[in-house]
Amino acid sequence: MIIAAVFAVIAIVLVIAFAAYSGRHEYTKRRIRTAFGPEYARVRAEQGGTRAADRELARRSQMHDRLPLEPISANDREFYATSWQHIRGGFLDDPGVAVTSAAQLLTRLLEARGYPVDDQGEQLALLSVRHGPALADYRQALWVSERLRTNPASMPTEAKREALMQYQTLFEDLLTEPGAAVSRRIKESEVTP
Amino acid sequence: MNAEPVMNQDTFPTEPTHRWADDGGVLTEERSPEPDSVEQESVEQESVEQKSVEQESAEQKSAEQESAEPESAELEPAEPQTSMETSSKATSDPVVSGPLLSDAAEQAFLSRWAEIQVGFVEDPPQSVRDADQLIDEIAAALLEAFQARRTDLAADWQDGSPGTEELRLALRRYRAFVGVILPK
Structure with a gap:
C-alpha cells in the first residue's frame, strides 16, 4: 500500500516535472521563432522540418552570442x-x-x-x-x-x-x-x- | 528701353546652366560621393522636363551630355548681338558684374537641389515634381535680380540730361551686365 502510494507520488512528480520542462522548452522555441520573424519559415523550408529548424536557430543564436559585435562610434x-x-x-x-x-x-x-x-x-x-x-x-x-x-x-x-x-x-x-x-x-x- | 534685349526671357535661364554644366561634367567622372559633387552634378540637368522623360533610360549620362549641347547651341544666336569681348572688358563694378544671386540664396537653392537628388531613389515622381518647382523658384529669383539691376542701370541715364561721357559710361555698365548674363 505504502509502496504503491510512494510510486504514485513519484510518478506524479515526474509527470509534473516533464510537463514543466517541455512547457518551458516549448516556450523557448516559440520565443526564438518569433524573434527570427519571417526567417523562421524560411529556415524550416530549408531544413525540411520544425525540429531541424529549431536546431538551426539554436545554433545561430549560439554562434551569434560568440560574435564580438563592435559598437560603431x-x-x-x-x-x-x-x-x-x-x-x-x-x-x-x-x-x-x-x-x-x-x-x-x-x-x-x-x-x-x-x-x-x-x-x-x-x-x-x-x-x-x-x-x-x-x-x-x-x-x-x-x-x-x-x-x-x-x-x-x-x-x-x-x-x-x-x-x-x-x-x-x-x-x-x-x-x-x-x-x-x-x-x-x-x-x-x-x-x- | 535700351535694355529690352537683355530682359529677353529666352536668354536668361541659360546663364546658370552654362556655368554649371562645366563643373558638373568634371565631377561626374570622379564619381566621388562628396557633398559638393552632389550639388554640382545636379546642375547638369538644367531642364527638369527632359529628365523626367529620360529618367528610366539606362544611358542617362550620355543623354545628359547630349542635352547640354543643344542648350549651349541656343546661346550662339544671342552671342553675336553683343560686342565681341564683353566679359574681358567688363568693368569691375560689383553692382553690375557681380553674381545675380546672393551666396546665401544660391546656397539655399543648391542644398535644396541636393535634397531632391538624394530623394530620387525614395520617390522618383516626387523628386521630379520638386525639381520642377525649384526651377520655377530659381527663375523667379533671377528675374527679380534682373529687374533690380536693370533699374539700377537705368538710373545712370534716365535722370536729368546726361552728356555723351555719362552715356558712354552707362553703356559700359550695360555691356558688363550683358557679360554677366552671357559669359562667353
Whole structure:
C-alpha cells in the first residue's frame, strides 16, 4: 500500500516535472521563432522540418552570442550615414554604380560590426538572429547585385532603385540597432585623448 | 528701353546652366560621393522636363551630355548681338558684374537641389515634381535680380540730361551686365 502510494507520488512528480520542462522548452522555441520573424519559415523550408529548424536557430543564436559585435562610434556612424546619402545622390548619374557602392558600404559596415563577410551564407544566418525582418530585402538586393555583376544590362533602372532601397533597409537596421552606435558622451571621451 | 534685349526671357535661364554644366561634367567622372559633387552634378540637368522623360533610360549620362549641347547651341544666336569681348572688358563694378544671386540664396537653392537628388531613389515622381518647382523658384529669383539691376542701370541715364561721357559710361555698365548674363 505504502509502496504503491510512494510510486504514485513519484510518478506524479515526474509527470509534473516533464510537463514543466517541455512547457518551458516549448516556450523557448516559440520565443526564438518569433524573434527570427519571417526567417523562421524560411529556415524550416530549408531544413525540411520544425525540429531541424529549431536546431538551426539554436545554433545561430549560439554562434551569434560568440560574435564580438563592435559598437560603431558616433564619428563612424556619421561617416556611414553621409556616405549613404552620397551614394543615393550618385544614383542620378549611374544607377549601377550606386547599387554596387551601396553593397560595398554595407559590407564595410557589416565587417566593422563584426559579421563575417567572406561566407555569405553564414553572414545571412547570423544576421537573421537580430535583423531577421530586414533580410528579405537584403536577399533581394543581393540577387540584383549578382545579376548586375554577370550582366549589367539585365536590370532596368527601377530594379536598381529598388535594390538600393532594399540595401538601405538593412543599413538602417544596423545603424539604429540599440548598442550599435556609441552614445555621444562616450564618443567625446574617446575623442579628447 | 535700351535694355529690352537683355530682359529677353529666352536668354536668361541659360546663364546658370552654362556655368554649371562645366563643373558638373568634371565631377561626374570622379564619381566621388562628396557633398559638393552632389550639388554640382545636379546642375547638369538644367531642364527638369527632359529628365523626367529620360529618367528610366539606362544611358542617362550620355543623354545628359547630349542635352547640354543643344542648350549651349541656343546661346550662339544671342552671342553675336553683343560686342565681341564683353566679359574681358567688363568693368569691375560689383553692382553690375557681380553674381545675380546672393551666396546665401544660391546656397539655399543648391542644398535644396541636393535634397531632391538624394530623394530620387525614395520617390522618383516626387523628386521630379520638386525639381520642377525649384526651377520655377530659381527663375523667379533671377528675374527679380534682373529687374533690380536693370533699374539700377537705368538710373545712370534716365535722370536729368546726361552728356555723351555719362552715356558712354552707362553703356559700359550695360555691356558688363550683358557679360554677366552671357559669359562667353
